[in-house]
Amino acid sequence: MERRAFIKLTGIAGILAARRAPAFAQGTKLHIVRWVDFIPEADVELKRQAPEASRALGAEVTFEFINANDLQPRITAAIQSGSGADIIQMLWNWPHLYANALVDVSDVAEPIGKSQGGFYDIFSASAKVGGKWLSMPHGVGANAVAYRRSLFNEIGVKEFPKTWDEYRDVGKKLKAKGKPIGQALGHSFGDPPTFSYPFLWDFGGAEVDKTGKKVVLNSKGSVEAVKFLQAFWKDACDEGGLAWDDTNNNRAFHAGEISATLNGASIYIVAKRQKDKIKDDKGEPLWQDIEHAALMPKGPAGQFALYVPFQHSIMKYSPNQKLAKDFLKWLHADANYGKWFEVNEGYSVGSTKKWEDNPMWGKIDKPLQVFRQAARASLMLGHPGPASAKATEAYTKYIIVDMFAKGVQGMKAEDAVKWAESELKKIYEG
């Protein structure tokens, strides 16, 4: 074959073989910042997907994982200086907080939501601002009450208690045996709020009314909630919980110090994955003794839950917005998202109802199956009002958490509620 023709042929063949449609300039980088996942394997999976994404999109995709507590300073500095990562993970209802700096991704979110059975309500509260999707919902970190089946059996309890009064009696007996219930009430971003807010709602208390304009915290329900917790704490809980952050209850549970605690699936998953290191008093692997109750017990006003939603936002300052949108579409393609979802084993559940039917649920251990439809139940900060930036302010100042903490430390319930009310008033009305 003539040399030129040969080169031409191999040249075209080469392009076809590479199957790359370089839509973006050579050397374009897409930088995504996420938290360091509670499940290390999930991050490993994402890192594995990065080169695949790079090939598919024709640009270099890089993930950066930082401590969840460090997300906000990075976001702040990036927005204020107008430069930084292209996509940043948003927890809770941060899209409301940073609304003016985020790109409208409705054109990415709407189609995916429609094709996957719709997003959970928690996302229309947290990721949608003013009718526009400012974040692409990614997943929900659901929680449940993890408890030791054997310890509950020892005091004759076969089923997880249905009401708070029952739970308190159970806890009393457990604490008498030296294995109390554990709950964090310190200044940490996950466990204390996911307990405090639903607990408040269970008793009929709420921060604001439906309009989100009036502070209604000082109500009979709130005072009762604080009073109940004061008694519950003394009778049934590990009193060190005031100093606990998100990790203490995991450790205490794994060491056999507490018999029940509200947490994500990480207690079970880690116990199983390190079954030769985490054992109970008898030397048996602990994971076999762990059971999950999908929701906390019922209060006089109902049974509520609060989970941590997380989503991805594209920053307005990013020069690669189209690339970022294409990446999000790629990330949520069934094949790719599915792999990440399965690796999580229920720690993070999907953002749409479709993933409830994923075959993974049939294969994983029974205690983990409670998380399957969990995300349907969750409300959002500021309930029943809108999950606005003011609700975020109340959350970051730990007002509800501290209301309970103060009550538990000895302040009169009415005073603790009054204090919280005055703080909330400053936020909502000041």
Add this chain to the structure above:
Amino acid sequence: MVIERPWKRWVYFYIPLTVFVIGTLFPFYWMLITAIRPDAELYRSWRAVNNTPFWTLNPTLEHFKDLFAKTTFPHWLWNTFFIAVISTGISLFCGLLAGYALARLKFPMAGALGTSIFVTYLVPPTLLFIPLADIIRNFQLGNTPWALILTYPTFLIPFCTWLLMGYFKTIPKELEECARIDGATRFGAMLRIIFPIAVPGILSAGIFAFTLSWNEFIYALVFLSSPERKTVPVGVVSEMIRGDIYFWGQLMAGALLGSIPVALVYSFFVEYYVTGLTGSVKG
């Protein structure tokens, strides 16, 4: 010589000193034990019968190995060292010159300038980092060590200046006068006579600056993003703490390894450090 009875020596000297040493170094012992303790023991309850908080019968180097194999810890060590050395160098350079000028030269606004350099020391970094992020972006220094190398001197220079200023004031003016009668310029006298005498002061300021820069957290967190570029405090905290699980073994291993280089530097210069600070405080 002040004569002292043996029992007094024990009560007033040996025992208190031992208590100080134990109290100061106990946490390090604790960190060391944690770093070589196998995971199974780390998860044990405090009331367990075989709980041995103060020693372990199964020491393991797995945490140290994991630190090097599974994270980019060596990069962090190098980055932190590099940044610390250069920012210390810059701060010493500026501090030396500025300290000399403020101590020795008469010029208008000397007092005001000295005070304002010191006032900048009072501004907290937790406020400054936000506008600083802006400047870093303008100079396109984001995610490079230079972002830190140029911002660390903001809290290192005032200290170095003040320390060296005091130090220079203790050096008798006559030395310079003699040198200049001998034909040296003021600048030459500064370089060849004064600075060599001030070496202990320079060393002590340098050591202090090195420590502060090694220790810094928030600027490093905000201005660096790639894992290979991070510094030891930021890297260890990001990688060893995943959500609700602390990898205590590796955390403590990282903490110990992250202090060794500085400790080595200190052990060489501690005597200078001790004598060096003397000069500054007389001023």
Add this chain to the structure above:
Amino acid sequence: MKKPIAGGTNGTVAVALPRPHARPSRGLRFLESERLLAVVLLAPTVVLLGTFIAYPFVSGVWLSLSNTSVGNIGHFVGLHNFSKAWDDSIFQQAFRNTFFYTFWATIFKLALGMWLALLLNRSFRGKRLVRASMLLPFIIPTVLSTFAWRWMFDPTFSVLNWLLYRTGFIVNKIPFLSDGVYGMWCAIVVNTWRGMPFFAITLLAGLQTINPDLHEAASLDGANGWQRFWRVTWPLLKPVTLVVVVFSIIQTFSDFQLIYVLTGGGPANSTHLLATYAYQVGVATGLLGEGAAISLFMLPVLFIVVWVQLRYLRRLEA
């Protein structure tokens, strides 16, 4: 051959010296002028600090006077942020905590540091090693050592509780970090542990300049150890002490990392300091204006401290 002697460009005296030393070239002659030399010497510092502090500081002050929040341009609101903070109970608690924390930590650091310095001032075997090892708490990054302390105080796994329990001193666990009052004292302990070496080594340096003959003379006059300290040592150490105390107050008053890692400000804000609260409001809540205002409350206090110290030093010099 004209050679300037002293005083810069004034009073050059023509002196014919027979020594063939290097003639200051014309270019270097300007370095003789005090003013010009000062400008040259101060230039790097002024440029660096000007760029990286002056602008951010001014920007920070502007932030505090505006209602800027992350991503939103702010408008001037005067002193509204300051008055809002002043009325806020969490701020008031953080304000009180900061004074309490700084006061006690400084006193402990000074007392213990002085004592340790006196001990290290003696000659004994292993002196060098002990002196070097005493600096370790100061060397290790605060973030990391505070984690270690956090675990030592841990509500469930505290080794200190274990020790006290086993040796019979306590029956119930001490709520180190879960009680508001204990929590604050634990923070003070950690701060003291970290800062005492700096005091000790600096004061040691000061002690080494004191002539041992003075002690000799005093003891011959009949003074005992305590009196010797007060009459001889302390007066000579005052300048050193002042320098160290001022630096320490500045660092402790604006302390952030230690509290952030140890307690996050909890439980129920009992260990919040101004710096940690400012960070919480500014960064976690995104209210940059309010966060900046809280930070700036620190400035006048520190300024007064520094000013008092500078005046005292000037009086000493005079």
